[in-house]
Amino acid sequence: SAVISQKPSRDICQRGTSLTIQCQVDSQVTMMFWYRQQPGQSLTLIATANQGSEATYESGFVIDKFPISRPNLTFSTLTVSNMSPEDSSIYLCSVGLRRDEKLFFGSGTQLSVL
Amino acid sequence: GQQVMQIPQYQHVQEGEDFTTYCNSSTTLSNIQWYKQRPGGHPVFLIQLVKSGEVKKQKRLTFQFGEAKKNSSLHITATQTTDVGTYFCAGHLRNRDDKIIFGKGTRLHILP
Numbered sequence: 318s319a320v321i322s323q324k325p326s327r328d329i330c331q332r333g334t335s336l337t338i339q340c341q342v343d344s345q346v347t348m349m350f351w352y353r354q355q356p357g358q359s360l361t362l363i364a365t366a367n368q369g370s371e372a373t374y375e376s377g378f379v380i381d382k383f384p385i386s387r388p389n390l391t392f393s394t395l396t397v398s399n400m401s402p403e404d405s406s407i408y409l410c411s412v413g414l415r416r417d418e419k420l421f422f423g424s425g426t427q428l429s430v431l
Numbered sequence: 432g433q434q435v436m437q438i439p440q441y442q443h444v445q446e447g448e449d450f451t452t453y454c455n456s457s458t459t460l461s462n463i464q465w466y467k468q469r470p471g472g473h474p475v476f477l478i479q480l481v482k483s484g485e486v487k488k489q490k491r492l493t494f495q496f497g498e499a500k501k502n503s504s505l506h507i508t509a510t511q512t513t514d515v516g517t518y519f520c521a522g523h524l525r526n527r528d529d530k531i532i533f534g535k536g537t538r539l540h541i542l543p
Contacts, residue, residue: 350531359519359535360474409473417523419464419476420531 323423337396338426340410345390348413353406366393400430435522437534450507452537454520461523463503469516
């Protein structure tokens with residue numbers, strides 16, 4: 318299994334600012350993903366965080382808005398840039414130990430943008 | 432694009448009644464996973480189905496994967512209050528770089 322530490326757990330931010338969310342895993346993992354979840358809604362994949370290279374973004378998400386870093390196999394960050402109220406959501410880090418296997422989720426970051 | 436559709440969106444059942452949620456994909460899946468998310472919590476993995484026609488059981492939960500590997504179901508027998516939460520199916524798409532697409536989820540509410 319994998320234990321994921323995601324920080325911060327919640328934040329309230331002003332419009333136009335940026336927030337960086339950290340995801341630390343207790344073991345090396347192959348796959349790392351970032352999801353967004355609106356209250357009561359499903360999980361939408363933002364991007365796959367690739368170790369040592371640029372993240373792979375899903376349709377509707379761009380690097381300028383959601384820059385992602387993954388310097389090694391245990392750590393990744395997601396930045397929500399130039400925030401607006403529409404960015405208010407829960408952001409979840411997710412990891413897979415191996416391809417084709419289950420995902421483990423962090424506890425999420427609840428972001429509110431005023 | 433590829434989608435994973437899940438119904439119903441909500442389900443209210445009396446405690447002790449059965450519950451089923453259904454998942455359909457527009458494309459063939461490599462595998463399908465099921466997750467449960469308790470209110471205020473994060474998704475937790477329940478099971479993965481890989482083979483065509485596969486059926487797996489976990490106590491009161493029965494999971495099925497269709498013959499064409501495009502649909503799946505989760506059935507809970509004799510629901511309990513601890514079953515409350517949202518159940519998500521998640522399809523692992525073939526030839527799509529390990530991307531996992533989540534259905535919209537079924538929120539289960541148990542009436543005492």
